[in-house]
Amino acid sequence: xxxxRKPLVVAISTLAVVGFSMAAQADYPEExxxxxxxxxxxxxxxVTARFQEPILEEELGVSVNxxxxxxxxxAVAWSQFQNDAEPDxxxxxxxxxxxxxGQPIQRSDAGFETDDWRIVTFFHSTPNALIVPDDSPYExxxxxxxxxxxxxxxxxxxxxxxxxxxxxxxxxFEEAADIDLTYIPFTGTGPLKGAIEGNHLSGIFNYTxxxxxxxxxxxxxxxxxxxxxxxxxxxxxxKEQGYDIVGGAYRGVAVPKDTxxxxxxxxxxxxxxxxxxxxxxxxxxxxxxxxxxxxEVDEVIGQLRDAYGPILEEAAEEEE
Amino acid sequence: xxxxLQALSSVLTLESFLTVxxxxxxxLFIGSLPGLTATMALAVLLPFTFSMEALQGLIALGAxxxxxxxxxxxxxxxxxxxxxxxxxxTTFDGYPMAKQGRAYEALAGATMASVxxxxxxxxxxxxxxxxxxxxxxxxxxxxxxxVAMLGLTLVxxxxxxxxxxxLLAGCIGMMLSTIGVSPVGxxxxxxxxxxxxxxxxxxxxxxxxLFVIPELLxxxxxxxxxxxxxxxxxxxxxxxxxxxxxxxxxxxxxxxSCLIGQLVAIIxxxxxxxxxxxxxxxxxRFSKDPKSFGKGNxxxxxxxxxxxxxxxxxxxxxxxxxxxxGAPPDAIIxxxxxxxxxxxxLDLFTETGVLTNGFILxxxxxxxxxxxxxxxxxxIIHRAVIRTPYYFLVPSIAMVTILGTFALRNSIVDVGIxxxxxxxxxxxxxxxxxxxxxxxxxxxxxxxxxxxxQTMLAAVADPVPWLxxxxxxxxxxxxxxxxxxxxTALIPIWLERSGRLARVDQEPNAPGDQKEEx
Numbered sequence: 001x002x003x004x005r006k007p008l009v010v011a012i013s014t015l016a017v018v019g020f021s022m023a024a025q026a027d028y029p030e031e032x033x034x035x036x037x038x039x040x041x042x043x044x045x046x047v048t049a050r051f052q053e054p055i056l057e058e059e060l061g062v063s064v065n066x067x068x069x070x071x072x073x074x075a076v077a078w079s080q081f082q083n084d085a086e087p088d089x090x091x092x093x094x095x096x097x098x099x100x101x102g103q104p105i106q107r108s109d110a111g112f113e114t115d116d117w118r119i120v121t122f123f124h125s126t127p128n129a130l131i132v133p134d135d136s137p138y139e140x141x142x143x144x145x146x147x148x149x150x151x152x153x154x155x156x157x158x159x160x161x162x163x164x165x166x167x168x169x170x171x172x173f174e175e176a177a178d179i180d181l182t183y184i185p186f187t188g189t190g191p192l193k194g195a196i197e198g199n200h201l202s203g204i205f206n207y208t209x210x211x212x213x214x215x216x217x218x219x220x221x222x223x224x225x226x227x228x229x230x231x232x233x234x235x236x237x238x239k240e241q242g243y244d245i246v247g248g249a250y251r252g253v254a255v256p257k258d259t260x261x262x263x264x265x266x267x268x269x270x271x272x273x274x275x276x277x278x279x280x281x282x283x284x285x286x287x288x289x290x291x292x293x294x295x296e297v298d299e300v301i302g303q304l305r306d307a308y309g310p311i312l313e314e315a316a317e318e319e320e
Numbered sequence: 321x322x323x324x325l326q327a328l329s330s331v332l333t334l335e336s337f338l339t340v341x342x343x344x345x346x347x348l349f350i351g352s353l354p355g356l357t358a359t360m361a362l363a364v365l366l367p368f369t370f371s372m373e374a375l376q377g378l379i380a381l382g383a384x385x386x387x388x389x390x391x392x393x394x395x396x397x398x399x400x401x402x403x404x405x406x407x408x409x410t411t412f413d414g415y416p417m418a419k420q421g422r423a424y425e426a427l428a429g430a431t432m433a434s435v436x437x438x439x440x441x442x443x444x445x446x447x448x449x450x451x452x453x454x455x456x457x458x459x460x461x462x463x464x465x466x467v468a469m470l471g472l473t474l475v476x477x478x479x480x481x482x483x484x485x486x487l488l489a490g491c492i493g494m495m496l497s498t499i500g501v502s503p504v505g506x507x508x509x510x511x512x513x514x515x516x517x518x519x520x521x522x523x524x525x526x527x528x529x530l531f532v533i534p535e536l537l538x539x540x541x542x543x544x545x546x547x548x549x550x551x552x553x554x555x556x557x558x559x560x561x562x563x564x565x566x567x568x569x570x571x572x573x574x575x576x577s578c579l580i581g582q583l584v585a586i587i588x589x590x591x592x593x594x595x596x597x598x599x600x601x602x603x604x605r606f607s608k609d610p611k612s613f614g615k616g617n618x619x620x621x622x623x624x625x626x627x628x629x630x631x632x633x634x635x636x637x638x639x640x641x642x643x644x645x646g647a648p649p650d651a652i653i654x655x656x657x658x659x660x661x662x663x664x665x666l667d668l669f670t671e672t673g674v675l676t677n678g679f680i681l682x683x684x685x686x687x688x689x690x691x692x693x694x695x696x697x698x699x700i701i702h703r704a705v706i707r708t709p710y711y712f713l714v715p716s717i718a719m720v721t722i723l724g725t726f727a728l729r730n731s732i733v734d735v736g737i738x739x740x741x742x743x744x745x746x747x748x749x750x751x752x753x754x755x756x757x758x759x760x761x762x763x764x765x766x767x768x769x770x771x772x773x774q775t776m777l778a779a780v781a782d783p784v785p786w787l788x789x790x791x792x793x794x795x796x797x798x799x800x801x802x803x804x805x806x807x808t809a810l811i812p813i814w815l816e817r818s819g820r821l822a823r824v825d826q827e828p829n830a831p832g833d834q835k836e837e838x
Binding site: 108 | 359362363366367370456457458459460461500501503504505506507508511513514515516518519520522588638642643644645648651652654655658659661663664665729730731770774777778780781
């Protein structure tokens with residue numbers, strides 16, 4: 001008698017696949033997780049991921065491998081991730097605001113969409129800060145505004161990137177104070193330090209971290225946060241000085257849009273735990289720890305999109 | 321002083337010794353594989369340093385850094401492929417030497433030069449960090465523009481033979497540098513709607529493509545290895561002593577290259593990639609016999625390798641004093657410092673001086689360690705490359721190259737770009753357009769663009785914005801150097817042309833004159 005094995009094989013493998021995928025959902029994670037950093041090693045995103053790595057491994061019980069895929073201010077990795085990553089939680093990727101909001105508006109071929117993420121959490125933020133060198137004539141924010149009114153465009157402020165958190169923050173400040181400043185984009189914070197030390201700029205519009213790092217050589221005139229940040233207790237906020245400007249960069253992790261809720265929750269918990277343990281190392285550097293998850297994510301993105309969108313669209317139109 | 325002694329005692333332990341030994345050896349092998357750069361070597365090592373004490377972790381990173389920069393010389397000499405961008409200039413004379421069967425002489429010379437360079441860099445760092453750091457920050461956007469221009473004058477001297485072809489190669493490189501998101505302004509350029517091109521052409525990818533692939537294709541096309549094998553070689557091998565006499569016999573070259581290495585290393589952003597090219601260029605300019613460069617002159621190898629190893633400790637000056645990474649691998653060391661709660665600044669030399677000085681001294685130890693490891697490792701790698709038949713060598717190098725390119729940014733697109741550039745590079749080489757000026761254009765194109773645009777932006781309120789480029793004393797000096805550099809590169813070519821004509825005229829005359837006398 002001839003026994004046809006084919007249907008049986010198909011049946012067994014189907015069962016196996018169904019069984020495995022159910023198991024995968026029940027006991028996520030079972031395999032190693034790849035944590036993609038869309039920037040160069042040595043930057044803030046990378047250093048944070050290195051801090052998180054051992055704690056995530058302990059919490060999740062599997063290896064977490066940090067890999068780098070830099071290029072295009074993050075867009076290279078983000079576009080590839082949205083096209084290729086499986087929604088199973090075994091590939092996670094670092095995401096930054098305002099990059100993921102700004103790039104798709106500004107570039108016609110960024111290759112990814114702001115809304116096509118399932119953002120697990122934003123784990124910290126770095127508020128913008130306006131910093132001037134120690135020997136600067138500006139003692140307070142008012143001095144700077146006054147001078148800017150008399151000499152429009154002659155005050156040069158350096159920041160990291162174009163239409164980045166720094167740039168957008170400065171544009172908002174210009175609008176709020178009704179002044180004209182000149183923004184000069186640099187690639188990253190390293191060269192900014194040199195530019196301010198060498199007196200090539202009037203000041204910098206960068207993050208709070210640079211303010212703490214340059215404590216001895218520079219003055220922080222204003223910080224764009226709701227309350228004063230722990231690492232810079234003497235630096236006043238923009239709000240205190242009458243300008244309603246809160247903003248900066250948020251860093252977090254995302255997975256593909258259709259990732260199951262249980263997987264996202266597991267990751268959320270692991271990242272929250274990691275945050276708790278590394279706060280003592282990161283807060284003194286000027287980071288503000290956050291735990292923005294679920295609906296709050298949409299709220300934050302919506303808020304910032306409203307704040308930055310018009311500026312970005314105006315700029316994009318001008319270029320065309 | 322007491323602090324230095326304390327630091328010295330913390331470095332002279334068995335543990336530190338072993339860390340340095342392992343680090344240097346590891347770095348050497350990673351650096352000698354095309355595609356695996358010093359930056360990558362450090363990134364791979366990074367997680368391991370977390371479990372170590374701050375000092376041991378830093379020692380390990382310093383040793384790997386030192387080893388990998390030196391390791392780049394091996395492939396540069398043996399297969400005409402710079403393992404890291406900083407050994408591009410080593411290929412110019414190292415590879416011709418290898419072709420003449422003098423590979424070991426070149427390797428040993430490179431080793432000695434690297435040791436000297438490494439140690440000199442450490443001495444500069446220990447003694448002159450604060451004043452050099454002040455010089456480093458004097459380089460603002462306008463100065464960077466002139467530095468890039470100065471670098472571009474090297475094109476004339478890199479284009480052995482035809483100036484026109486050299487300039488053409490430089491232009492190709494600068495055009496390649498415009499692909500991707502622009503450094504100022506953030507527009508995407510020349511991506512043709514293909515998102516992965518937003519990342520532009522990574523320097524290392526171009527470097528591997530333009531150097532390795534043409535070399536492999538040449539080997540395959542000619543059906544032989546690049547270096548003469550066994551017997552022929554042993555006859556020509558010099559003793560270590562003779563090589564040492566050659567290296568140290570003319571100290572002017574060593575001293576000049578070390579000084580250049582140090583000066584270029586502190587310029588943030590230009591740093592490592594161009595030091596060896598500048599030093600090589602100057603070695604040739606000041607040589608009594610500039611014509612022998614590019615044809616297997618040990619001095620060329622010495623200039624390149626001593627200057628790039630000065631850079632290792634030299635680029636730590638802006639890093640440790642100001643937190644400005646002078647070369648890409650420094651960014652990782654900065655990350656580690658911050659991770660251990662160490663903030664760059666003068667406090668690093670006072671409050672945590674024992675740790676900092678210990679780290680610096682360990683780099684000196686790593687440099688010294690290069691001597692035994694390099695001479696021994698050099699012999700082993702050299703033998704391996706010579707004894708492996710080319711039909712094994714070509715595919716295995718191709719394999720490593722492709723893996724290395726992919727690993728750089730985990731990008732298969734980079735592998736494609738590398739292969740396309742490599743194939744193009746092979747044909748360009750056939751018509752006399754060489755890789756070095758293309759790569760130089762790629763490195764400097766971005767620096768020049770950024771410096772120029774930033775300066776123009778800052779000058780938006782000035783009546784004549786262009787004057788901003790010459791506002792500072794340093795930018796005036798640099799602009800002057802550009803003029804001098806261009807003149808000294810162009811005038812000899814012009815003179816040679818007219819001089820050669822004169823000589824051609826003279827030569828038939830001279831015998832004629834003699835005839836008249838007789």
